[in-house]
Amino acid sequence: MAREGTSLPWTQDGPRPRLRRLGATVRRRAGAAVTDGFFRTATRVGRLHPLARPDRHGVEVVRDVPYREDGPCVLALDVYRPRTRSGLVPTVLYLHGGGFRILSKDSHWMMGIAFARRGFATFVVDYRLAPRHRYPAAVDDAAAAYAWVVRHAERYGGDPRRLVVAGESAGANLATVLTLAACYERPETIARRVWDTGVRPVATIAACGMLQVSDPERFRRRRNLPAYLVDRLTEVRDAYLGVPGRGGLVEAPLADPLCLLEEGGPPPRPLPPFFAPVGTRDPLLDDTRRLARAVERLGGTCRASYYPGQIHAFHAFMLTKAARACWAETFEFLEQVGVAPSRPG
Known part of the structure; x- marks a missing residue:
């Protein structure tokens, strides 16, 4: 047994708390490095595939269009649109995932192609990333x-009155926030920018959303998740909001759109129909279940679609059977809610 005052790292009861914390930190950092490296490598490799060429799908791309020049850096988006079109076509504003920390419009080229080849003018957006830019930078x-697309979509062949907001994971969080800001007259200056456009989305696609960033422990409470998965979810919170007790934000309502839906009353502008696909092996599964209940409580509709055995963001692996089924259901949903462009070509 270690004597009082010694610095031995082990006691009769096992490792000291400091070593346990150190081990957890090393585990989290190693896991984050592996995860980040996987997605970055997959993005680079994916762009080499012949199907990554937009022209093979009848799609043209306008790259690096500035949409924001009033902040600390210039932010840009890419426009994917059908090469052959007659008049204005429905518009998609797409917000990429990546835990608010990684990825970009360049990593999500496949989403732009997928929507554009079905006749949508699709705006795939870059936004500032944590931890360098914490909440509310991404929402801002x-x-x-959103405001830029409403003003400028027509210049690129898109109809702002038929606007779909879409995203996966962290992007689904942002898409849901934009929907709330368009339907509720909220006090935040950021939200007012959306409300003041006067344009409500005609549909929202929130795929495998992380919709309550401030409380990653809820997943452990509801399901027995492995430590490495809880680590990944905690990293999102810590990067986006800061570490609780060490300068992290206490109030961040626009980081938790699910809570706003669950606690809010009927919106002044009706909520658009939601489509929320998710895999049953996704640790974020419960957020989609809660989203469906919350939207329906407010009188809206949410088509939550559960794909057996599928992991987080499975639909991004476009050539798999489950991903193809998910995309087919996505366009079926858009047709059912009246956003059905003519097929290009």
Whole structure:
């Protein structure tokens, strides 16, 4: 047994708390490095595939269009649109995932192609990333992109009156926030920018959303998740909001759109229909279940679609059977809610 005052790292009861914390930190950092490296490598490799060429799908791309020049850096988006079109086509504003920390419009080229080849003018947006740019930077940029698309979509062949907001994971969070800001007259200056456009989305696609960033422990409470998965979810919170007790934000309502839906009353402008696909092996599964209940409580509709055995963001692996089924259901949903462009070509 270690004597009082010694610095031995082990006691009769096992490792000291400091070593346990150190081990957890090393585990989290190693896991984050592996995860980040996987997605970055997959993005680079994916762009080499012949199907990554937009022209093979009848799609043209306008790259690096500035949508925000009033902040600390210039932010841009890419426009994917059908090469052959007659008049204005429905518009998609797409917000990429990546835990608010990684990825970009360049990593999500496949989303732009997928929507554009079905006849949508699709605006895939870059936004500032944590931890360098914490909340509310991403929301602020998403709101600026929304207002920009409403003003400029027609210049690129899109109809702002048929606007779909879409995203996966962290992007689904931002898409849901934009929807709330368009339907509720909220006090935040960021939200007012969306409300003041007067344009409500005609549909919202929130795929595998992380919709309550401030409380990653809720997943452990509801399900027995492995430590490495809880680590990934905690990293999102810590990067986006800061570490609780060490300068992290206490109040961040626009980081938790699910709570706003669950606690709010009927919106002045009706909520658009939601489509929320998710895999049953996704640790974020419960957020989609809660989203469906919350939207329906407010009198809206949410088509939550559960894909057996599928992991987080499975639909991004476009060539798999489950991903193809998910995309087919996505366009079926958009047709059912009246956003059905003519097929290009």
